[in-house]
Amino acid sequence: MRYKQRPAGSNWGDFGPDDQLGRLNLLTPEKVLEGIAEVREGKSFCLSLPLDLPGGSKWNPRRRPPTLLPVLRNNKSNISYELRQDEPYFTDVLCDHSVTLYTQYSTQWDGLSQVGSLFDLHGDGQRQSCFYNGFAAEADMFGPIVREPDEQGRLPPAPARALGIEHMAAKGVQGRGVLIDLEAHFGREKRRINFRQLREVMEADGVVVERGDIVLFHTGFGQMLIDMNGNPDVEQLEHSCVDLDGRDEALLKWIDETHIAAIAADNHAVEAYPADKLGAAHYPLLPLHELCLFKLGIHLGELWYLTSLARWLREHKRHRFLLTAPPLRLTGAVASPVTPVATV
Incomplete structure (x- = not known):
């Protein structure tokens, strides 16, 4: 056994001791058929931004366009x-x-190896870098971590031996998608959405999320990137559109207890970043990422393009569709570009 204890609120081991899919295990043949049953018009929507957006490196200087x-x-x-x-x-x-390609530059899936945490796997008081289902960074995934470049400025390759995005790709990622249209209720006001507000939106629109659904949050952020046409206004982007409040315990509880298979949004991190500071000795900067990627094995999609789909669904008083969204089968990658397709 790779660990003697698992984090509170995690599901490590529930899908097997060596599971690398997490909640994607809930994408059963029955869930695929539920998604197919939502196809009535045969109309498809591309849910990817052009992969050269946002444009340049002003939005994130660590990442560059293709x-x-x-x-x-x-x-x-x-x-x-x-x-x-x-x-x-x-x-x-x-x-x-x-x-x-920078795997997280534009429309993407975060793999389960993309965000881990410092956790005491063995109950000996020593916290170490580890990831979903107790895979330790050095022992199980990357080996000794080299942090300084060599004389030529190069770092050695670092593919993930466990939890690479290729497992998600092999699964296929097809099932019933459910869209929650936050922009329709909050416009492009910059604010953090808690569970109470989310529940009010869902009740107003008649949105129902069930076990194994893939949930998409439309905020309008992706449309802003389209409209900026490769020249992002960072100041405007940083003060526009809603994010989920990852510090809201009720929201995190809902994500867990609803048994969502995966989550995606058209903004840059799904949750508000950085999250509010806490008066604690240790806490995550990205609490929703920690819950989803580290504790529960819920893959996160970021920077999707959802506006055309959201408008069509609202016009037709629908919120469900067939979603097909496998990442690239890049062995050992911690994330991947994706071109999702919604069929209604």
């Missing part, structure tokens, strides 16, 4: 490469790109 480069062919650019250069009777013209 870089497309030509693959070399015979030491020449393989963009509009005419094969007659190789054999005069060939008529083919070929193109081939390489791409550098």
